Amino acid sequence: MNETSLTHPALLPVGLRDVLPPEAELEARSVETIMDCFAAHGYQRVKPPLLEFEDSLFAGSGAATAEQTFRLMDPESQRMMGLRADTTPQIARLATTRLASAPRPLRLAYAGQCLRVRGSQLQPERQIAQAGIELIGHDTAEADAEIILTAVEALAAVGLTSISIDLTVPRLVLHLLEDLPAANRPALARALDRKDAAEVAELDGPIAGLLLQLLEATGTAERAIPALLAIDLPESARIQAVRMAETVAAIRRQRPDLPLTADPVEFRGYQYHTGICMTLFAPGRQAELGRGGRYLCGDTEPATGITLYPDTIVRVAPDQKLRPRIYLPFGTTPEQAAACRAQNFATVAELDAHSPPLEEAARLGCSYIYKNGAIAPLAKDLK
Amino acid sequence: MNETSLTHPALLPVGLRDVLPPEAELEARSVETIMDCFAAHGYQRVKPPLLEFEDSLFAGSGAATAEQTFRLMDPESQRMMGLRADTTPQIARLATTRLASAPRPLRLAYAGQCLRVRGSQLQPERQIAQAGIELIGHDTAEADAEIILTAVEALAAVGLTSISIDLTVPRLVLHLLEDLPAANRPALARALDRKDAAEVAELDGPIAGLLLQLLEATGTAERAIPALLAIDLPESARIQAVRMAETVAAIRRQRPDLPLTADPVEFRGYQYHTGICMTLFAPGRQAELGRGGRYLCGDTEPATGITLYPDTIVRVAPDQKLRPRIYLPFGTTPEQAAACRAQNFATVAELDAHSPPLEEAARLGCSYIYKNGAIAPLAKDLK
Numbered sequence: 231m232n233e234t235s236l237t238h239p240a241l242l243p244v245g246l247r248d249v250l251p252p253e254a255e256l257e258a259r260s261v262e263t264i265m266d267c268f269a270a271h272g273y274q275r276v277k278p279p280l281l282e283f284e285d286s287l288f289a290g291s292g293a294a295t296a297e298q299t300f301r302l303m304d305p306e307s308q309r310m311m312g313l314r315a316d317t318t319p320q321i322a323r324l325a326t327t328r329l330a331s332a333p334r335p336l337r338l339a340y341a342g343q344c345l346r347v348r349g350s351q352l353q354p355e356r357q358i359a360q361a362g363i364e365l366i367g368h369d370t371a372e373a374d375a376e377i378i379l380t381a382v383e384a385l386a387a388v389g390l391t392s393i394s395i396d397l398t399v400p401r402l403v404l405h406l407l408e409d410l411p412a413a414n415r416p417a418l419a420r421a422l423d424r425k426d427a428a429e430v431a432e433l434d435g436p437i438a439g440l441l442l443q444l445l446e447a448t449g450t451a452e453r454a455i456p457a458l459l460a461i462d463l464p465e466s467a468r469i470q471a472v473r474m475a476e477t478v479a480a481i482r483r484q485r486p487d488l489p490l491t492a493d494p495v496e497f498r499g500y501q502y503h504t505g506i507c508m509t510l511f512a513p514g515r516q517a518e519l520g521r522g523g524r525y526l527c528g529d530t531e532p533a534t535g536i537t538l539y540p541d542t543i544v545r546v547a548p549d550q551k552l553r554p555r556i557y558l559p560f561g562t563t564p565e566q567a568a569a570c571r572a573q574n575f576a577t578v579a580e581l582d583a584h585s586p587p588l589e590e591a592a593r594l595g596c597s598y599i600y601k602n603g604a605i606a607p608l609a610k611d612l613k
Numbered sequence: 614m615n616e617t618s619l620t621h622p623a624l625l626p627v628g629l630r631d632v633l634p635p636e637a638e639l640e641a642r643s644v645e646t647i648m649d650c651f652a653a654h655g656y657q658r659v660k661p662p663l664l665e666f667e668d669s670l671f672a673g674s675g676a677a678t679a680e681q682t683f684r685l686m687d688p689e690s691q692r693m694m695g696l697r698a699d700t701t702p703q704i705a706r707l708a709t710t711r712l713a714s715a716p717r718p719l720r721l722a723y724a725g726q727c728l729r730v731r732g733s734q735l736q737p738e739r740q741i742a743q744a745g746i747e748l749i750g751h752d753t754a755e756a757d758a759e760i761i762l763t764a765v766e767a768l769a770a771v772g773l774t775s776i777s778i779d780l781t782v783p784r785l786v787l788h789l790l791e792d793l794p795a796a797n798r799p800a801l802a803r804a805l806d807r808k809d810a811a812e813v814a815e816l817d818g819p820i821a822g823l824l825l826q827l828l829e830a831t832g833t834a835e836r837a838i839p840a841l842l843a844i845d846l847p848e849s850a851r852i853q854a855v856r857m858a859e860t861v862a863a864i865r866r867q868r869p870d871l872p873l874t875a876d877p878v879e880f881r882g883y884q885y886h887t888g889i890c891m892t893l894f895a896p897g898r899q900a901e902l903g904r905g906g907r908y909l910c911g912d913t914e915p916a917t918g919i920t921l922y923p924d925t926i927v928r929v930a931p932d933q934k935l936r937p938r939i940y941l942p943f944g945t946t947p948e949q950a951a952a953c954r955a956q957n958f959a960t961v962a963e964l965d966a967h968s969p970p971l972e973e974a975a976r977l978g979c980s981y982i983y984k985n986g987a988i989a990p991l992a993k994d995l996k
Binding site: 248255257262270272277281283302305306307329338341347357373552555578581582594595 | 624626627629630632634635637638640641648652653654655657658659660661662663664665666669683685687688689690692694696707711712716718720721724726728730731739740751753755756759867935936938947954958959960961962964965976977978
């Protein structure tokens with residue numbers, strides 16, 4: 231790596247990249263379409279800074295991001311700062327400080343870049359765009375459903391209408407595991423992670439029986455939820471199961487058609503979550519479009535939120551139309567140029583009168599040319 | 614500062630801030646309006662990463678940003694990276710590497726955040742939003758004028774129609790100073806900076822005469838340009854003066870009304886510029902909305918560009934209308950909610966049926982409520 235970088239000084243660090251035309255514009259448009267949908271659902275935009283002190287960045291749910299955060303010394307205060315690796319902890323800080331007295335439920339939205347120290351095999355990118363919402367101060371299935379349905383609507387607004395949603399309740403299994411001797415937990419956690427019923431069965435005892443039934447209670451929500459509710463769970467786990475059923479019901483009241491699966495055994499990757507969690511997938515399930523879940527804001531206030539990933543969204547969303555390019559030969563009047571832009575063309579002005587306009591138009595990627603006072607498509611053999 | 618920070622752990626580092634509603638949304642909208650105007654003029658959006666290797670970040674015109682750049686070790690490559698303090702050097706890198714064979718003139722646009730190690734008294738912010746354009750590969754007054762007029766149109770699109778523009782040619786005076794003994798230059802530079810004609814006159818010799826005439830050749834373009842062209846300048850300085858006149862003429866052909874001032878003596882703050890530079894001011898001149906100028910892209914290719922400052926723009930631009938908020942009592946159907954959003958309302962859904970809706974609507978900052986199947990304004994005494 232080092233040698234290659236030194237011989238090609240323009241090379242970017244691993245996991246960082248230049249987004250070129252037209253992708254950069256498509257991504258920016260997708261973000262604004264998503265943010266407009268969030269605004270339409272009453273989520274008000276905030277913009278926390280890219281850098282803040284690490285002790286505020288890593289408070290509460292932010293602790294989970296500490297390992298992935300670039301750190302910097304602030305020359306002004308001599309204190310350590312971090313470059314945000316995730317936005318949700320910053321929103322939680324805002325909600326508990328400057329917006330502590332704002333009325334609840336508090337609905338906030340954000341869009342911006344995050345940076346991570348290392349990429350993973352699954353996600354090599356170290357700069358990640360995020361666009362998300364947080365609903366703070368309400369602990370109901372209605373709130374969980376609102377977050378999910380708003381994200382689904384935002385994705386539909388960028389052309390992604392066949393989303394599937396996975397619901398999980400990571401605390402459910404964690405509550406059951408708490409009743410086991412600590413030494414047994416890691417092996418069992420791995421077995422559950424692999425959905426390995428045979429290995430779970432080896433555990434023996436009442437917990438094993440429950441876990442085996444839970445492993446069966448997965449799949450479409452219509453199949454999983456009745457199976458889940460039929461299991462005789464201890465109280466703390468049962469509360470999570472009931473909330474999952476209520477959330478599915480709340481979603482179904484608004485969107486009976488939405489592809490919804492439930493997996494009450496899944497718990498990995500949700501470090502600070504306290505209730506219903508969700509992952510949104512593109513059709514065919516090759517791409518994770520967003521994820522989120524319920525957590526405690528400032529360690530005490532109920533909250534839920536979801537983050538969408540614009541980099542992935544722009545890769546799987548259907549192409550949006552950008553302005554077609556029209557070449558304006560030297561001498562085109564300002565009024566004529568403005569008229570072309572008003573008709574949604576991107577005007578490309580000739581800056582001197584030295585070159586044959588048709589060839590220039592083609593060379594500069596235009597599909598139209600302005601001539602004799604009119605908009606003319608460029609001949610196919612020139613384009 | 615340190616003591617205050619420790620007793621208020623939520624405090625952000627100096628020069629970094631949370632942007633709250635409605636400002637965050639107004640800023641994002643202004644940026645997209647500006648970017649749409651840039652796209653309409655054929656400038657294609659790119660998005661370089663926030664972090665890159667310092668040797669590429671500080672190449673060419675980027676050298677001027679080295680002192681203001683936060684540096685980080687990349688754990689992947691063990692090489693130093695910088696957090697961009699300015700976007701133009703990244704665009705220049707792109708133009709000379711991945712877009713080296715893209716047709717010229719190359720028109721690129723960008724929008725994003727920059728971070729700086731220290732704020733100044735004039736600009737305490739350390740995170741600065743930028744939205745800009747670069748026109749690469751064309752060394753003409755038409756190109757200089759296009760950059761300025763496109764920026765002016767972008768500002769008009771966000772409601773800033775009374776912009777004034779200062780044109781400078783920093784190389785002109787620098788060429789003259791080169792003919793002086795090195796020891797005399799600093800004092801003279803300071804005198805010119807203060808427009809102190811008396812001190813310039815003390816210098817004596819032919820250069821002093823020229824500089825005194827240049828000090829007189831400032832003000833509105835209509836006054837300054839003829840005065841400037843009447844001065845008997847040496848060739849290298851004269852080229853700059855003629856280009857300034859040509860640029861004013863190119864602007865005037867499109868916008869005879871634009872408030873345009875010229876100051877051929879101003880040269881501070883333009884470190885790497887090689888030709889016409891411009892600063893855009895809001896009415897009353899209290900705020901700098903953007904600045905830019907001509908430079909060499911990759912040390913050899915002629916280029917010009919301008920950066921607008923959305924933080925400042927949103928502060929001085931007339932208020933845009935955001936969606937009015939309407940409260941949807943529990944039980945409002947999804948179709949009714951969608952109909953409100955289609956009429957450009959931001960819907961605020963009640964999540965349970967426990968509270969009196971009118972009081973709740975008022976408490977949550979709504980100015981409308983949905984009741985009896987219709988949109989009703991909230992009584993004034995409740996709002």
